[in-house]
Amino acid sequence: MAAAKAAASQDRRRAILDAAVRVFANRGFHACRVSDIADEAGVAYGLVYHYFGSKDSVLDTLFLERWDVMLAMIAEVDATEAPAREKLRAIASFIVESYRHDPDLMKVIIVEVTRAANSFGQTHLARIREAYRRIGEIVTKAQENGDFKSEIDAEFAAMAFYGAIEQVLTGWIFGLLPIGDEHYERAKWQVVETICGGLEVGSGRPDGVRTDH
Amino acid sequence: MAAAKAAASQDRRRAILDAAVRVFANRGFHACRVSDIADEAGVAYGLVYHYFGSKDSVLDTLFLERWDVMLAMIAEVDATEAPAREKLRAIASFIVESYRHDPDLMKVIIVEVTRAANSFGQTHLARIREAYRRIGEIVTKAQENGDFKSEIDAEFAAMAFYGAIEQVLTGWIFGLLPIGDEHYERAKWQVVETICGGLEVGSGRPDGVRTDH
């Protein structure tokens, strides 16, 4: 009885979160009203406030749910003995799969959180940075064992890697890059090929001459 | 007389735009009010509406002013006979210099426009895409003349390249990457080394075997 009740309650909560993803993705966080979320979820206005203290809190929840899964995945990948290229491929793959599985959610996270320097991005800065930091560590280890060249700062490499992926997702979101399973698969490979190719020993200008001055 | 008057008028208009950059950067477009812009500019806030039709229009103006300069720069670069690596280096250099020169403006463009899939990003989609398209063309030409390998889609490469730069700027904006002239110079070189390194013929896994399945 009580268990069934609690389950039903969680269903409602979940329904609100799922509805929020859709309306945030379709209209944007600022442009949509709490009533839009409620309507989309098929629940009364106040129930959103029953489960979440505020509109902000709904987005916070969505972000943290997903981001924490990603952090766990990165940590797990990093703990293996695989080569850096494999680790980064796993991360790129995870993010692309996340998009394939729920493009609206990833759109919301990218558009409303990770780049929102004055609002949610700031709120979740520590969590966001954690992802970059772990990717940077993968690069550092690869530099230490000689797989990656040391001329590129590891933290820079981490940003470039993550930025490249996020921009590809942005391309899909904006309709600037072709979508579909085939393209998603190809993207996983291309991002690793593009970035790791540039990071690995042996790439770059044969003479190693810097040309920026 | 009349000329002086017109010049004074333009000064006011400019003062409003400059003030808008500061308040948009500091508080975010949504979080600031038109009166904040006016206060920052030291004018009555009706004047904002005299020069610009709306709050949106102020941001539109800021974005277009800068983006068009960048498009012109890319077109100019593309028209030269320099190798792709040099062209991309020039573009990366221009964007980094833009940030060095006016970090607030670049922050506003990145945070409020290029990723705002439901508002300004959508409005200016054609202009934004134009930049990616031109970068993609540089890659295509390099693939045609054998400098870049053809396995990577040119449009994908363009997104990865631009995304890497934008993410580095995001790192500076969020305080996640060290700032300063030295770092800006180094970033220009690193982004080219990282991305072009991966795009150029000869990089990547020697056997060319895809490892994603």
Add this chain to the structure above:
Amino acid sequence: MAAAKAAASQDRRRAILDAAVRVFANRGFHACRVSDIADEAGVAYGLVYHYFGSKDSVLDTLFLERWDVMLAMIAEVDATEAPAREKLRAIASFIVESYRHDPDLMKVIIVEVTRAANSFGQTHLARIREAYRRIGEIVTKAQENGDFKSEIDAEFAAMAFYGAIEQVLTGWIFGLLPIGDEHYERAKWQVVETICGGLEVGSGRPDGVRTDH
């Protein structure tokens, strides 16, 4: 069995009332929520609606419980043959003792009911007036038997008497007058001395001349 059950039920009801006194006193009737009462009482907040029809009804109950005790006391006092000064002393004493015994409850009654001209004060006007009327009667009788001078309207005297006491309680509530048993005792005497002193024959300006015109 049934009796024990009924007693437990009454305990719950009582617990809600007692909790309501505390939260009404601490935060004010309007500022507190029904759930605050329930939390304070340690019950689910649907139970408040089981025992009382509404939030208003809880306050109504608290007021009436206490006010009716006071009315009974006044009636009893008035039925005696004691001199007016003694009767009024008994009333003042009762009110002060009520405060000493449960300052929160008296705070609620004074702050939320007796001066609330547009809400509870209006609802309970007849009950409130009854107290003033009875005090007025005590004065009238004293005037008839020559103890009190007739120049002061009895109904006016009743208001002044009650108002003086209520203001002293207000002083304690606001922390404007020193509290403690000693002060409570002293207040009983002082209020009678002050008001009765002015009402009794022989006080006032020797010449009896009114000086207000």
Add this chain to the structure above:
Amino acid sequence: MAAAKAAASQDRRRAILDAAVRVFANRGFHACRVSDIADEAGVAYGLVYHYFGSKDSVLDTLFLERWDVMLAMIAEVDATEAPAREKLRAIASFIVESYRHDPDLMKVIIVEVTRAANSFGQTHLARIREAYRRIGEIVTKAQENGDFKSEIDAEFAAMAFYGAIEQVLTGWIFGLLPIGDEHYERAKWQVVETICGGLEVGSGRPDGVRTDH
């Protein structure tokens, strides 16, 4: 021009305050909406927020405007050489005249502020206390020069005096005491006669025996 504009602006502000008095008095502060004030004043909703930051601020303004006039009056009265009875008569007279002149305003102050221990009363506690303190000083001086007996604490006397008046006003507000110029005049005299009579040397029980134990 500018002066006329400023004057018109002040008129609007005044109209809002006057309207607020009427709606606060008729429906109570909590029960009325900001739109009620705006409607009553014949202005747009937002103008209330243009002149006053919040609904609370409107009431604050009303209270302070009037209370500060009273404080100034009390200070002025206290500075004279008149006997205490005359000083207190002046104060009582001022308060009664305030009620005669604008009963709604006095109703609002008494009902919504001076007894609101958890909201406005607390906010304005220092200002409210200042009035009691000054009245207490008048009593103290009278005790020092032998006009008033010293057995009654001056601060107690101040509360009793003010409470008696406020209760009389409450009587008018609730319709419990007869209203009209004649009654107002009579009240001024009666309150002084009642309270001062009890405070003056020579009143009280001939034997001076306390009867409270």
Add this chain to the structure above:
DNA sequence: GATGAATGAGATTTCATTCAT
């Protein structure tokens, strides 16, 4: 050109009350 008072639609949020279990 310049000002800022005035407008009012619309947003978030609160919370008394209901009701199925």
Add this chain to the structure above:
DNA sequence: TATGAATGAAATCTCATTCAT
């Protein structure tokens, strides 16, 4: 009796925009 999830009307407050001067 007892629970607390669910409801939704209603309140405050914001702020882009207009417009008379």
